[in-house]
Amino acid sequence: QQQVKQSPQSLIVQKGGISIINCAYENTAFDYFPWYQQFPGKGPALLIAIRPDVSEKKEGRFTISFNKSAKQFSLHIMDSQPGDSATYFCAARDPTGTASKLTFGTGTRLQVTL
Amino acid sequence: DGGITQSPKYLFRKEGQNVTLSCEQNLNHDAMYWYRQDPGQGLRLIYYSQIVNDFQKGDIAEGYSVSREKKESFPLTVTSAQKNPTAFYLCASRDGQGGSPLHFGNGTRLTVT
Numbered sequence: 688q689q690q691v692k693q694s695p696q697s698l699i700v701q702k703g704g705i706s707i708i709n710c711a712y713e714n715t716a717f718d719y720f721p722w723y724q725q726f727p728g729k730g731p732a733l734l735i736a737i738r739p740d741v742s743e744k745k746e747g748r749f750t751i752s753f754n755k756s757a758k759q760f761s762l763h764i765m766d767s768q769p770g771d772s773a774t775y776f777c778a779a780r781d782p783t784g785t786a787s788k789l790t791f792g793t794g795t796r797l798q799v800t801l
Numbered sequence: 802d803g804g805i806t807q808s809p810k811y812l813f814r815k816e817g818q819n820v821t822l823s824c825e826q827n828l829n830h831d832a833m834y835w836y837r838q839d840p841g842q843g844l845r846l847i848y849y850s851q852i853v854n855d856f857q858k859g860d861i862a863e864g865y866s867v868s869r870e871k872k873e874s875f876p877l878t879v880t881s882a883q884k885n886p887t888a889f890y891l892c893a894s895r896d897g898q899g900g901s902p903l904h905f906g907n908g909t910r911l912t913v914t
Contacts, residue, residue: 696841721902730805730891730905731844776843788859789903791836793843 690714691779693792700799706764708795710777713758717779721789722751722762725774734775735762767799803828805906807892812911814886822877822909824892831896833875834903837861838889847890850875879911886913 692711700706710720719738723731737744737751737760744751750763764771777792805826814820826833832851836844846859850869864883869875875894879886892906 693843723905728810728907730807730893730907732905733902736902788846788849791843791845793841 690790691777691792693777693795695795696793697796698798700764700767700797702767702769702799702801704767704799706762706767706771706797706799708762708775708777708797709759710761710779710792711757711759712779714779714781714790715758716781716783717790718782719780720751720753720760721778721780722749723776723778723791725776725794731776764797767797769799769801772797772799805892805894805904807890807906807909810907810909812909814911814913816913817881818913819878819880820886820911820913822879822890822892822911824875824877824906825873826875826892826894826904826906827873828894828904829872829896830894830904831872832894833869834893834895835859835865835867835875835877836891836893838891838908844891847877879913886911 721736722734724734725731735746735749737753739755748765753760775795778789808823834849835847838844845861847865848867850856866878889910891908893903895901895903
C-alpha cells in the first residue's frame with residue numbers, strides 16, 4: 688500500500704518557469720513532511736520541510752504548500768533554473784511505533800530547459 | 802568534514818553470492834538506515850538501527866541482513882535469498898533528536914548477473 692502518492696513522474700519546465708510537484712497522503716498520523724533533492728549518482732539531500740500546523744513554508748525559490756484537510760502538499764520551484772534539474776522526493780514521517788520512519792513518494796524527475 | 806561514506810560506489814556480483822555493502826558515518830548519529838532505490842518506486846526501507854547492537858526490519862527486509870557493532874558503522878549484507886538484488890542502495894543516518902533530518906550517503910549501485 689503506497690502511503691504517499693507523488694505526481695507527476697516527470698516534468699519538463701522552461702528556464703524561469705514554475706515547477707510544481709504534488710504529493711498526497713493517507714495516514715493522518717504523519718507529522719513531518721520533507722522534500723528531498725537528488726542529483727544523478729548522489730544520495731538525496733534535504734531541501735525543505737514543513738509540519739502540518741503551517742500551511743506554507745518558503746525558503747528562497749522553494750515553497751511548500753500544505754493542505755491538511757485535503758491531505759495534500761506540494762513543492763513549488765519559482766524561477767526554475769537548469770541547476771534545479773534533479774529528482775525530487777516528497778516524504779512523510781509517522782511518529783508512532785518504536786522509531787519515527789519516513790515514507791517516500793516515488794519521485795519526480797525534473798528537467799529545466801534553456 | 803562530517804558525512805556518510807558508502808563504499809564501493811559500484812559493485813558487481815554473480816548470482817548466488819552474498820555481498821556486503823559498507824556504510825560509515827562520522828556525524829555521531831544514533832540512528833542509521835538502509836534504503837533501496839529502484840526506478841519509479843522511490844526509496845524503500847530495508848533495515849534501521851536506533852542504537853548499537855539493536856536493529857529492526859523495515860518494509861522489505863527479506864533477503865538482507867545487517868549488524869550494528871559500532872555506532873559509526875552499519876553494514877548491509879545482500880544474501881543469495883534476495884530475489885532481485887540489483888538496485889541502488891542508500892545508507893542514511895540521523896541523530897536521536899525528534900525532528901532531526903535524515904542525512905544520506907551517495908549510495909552503492911549493486912549489479913548482480
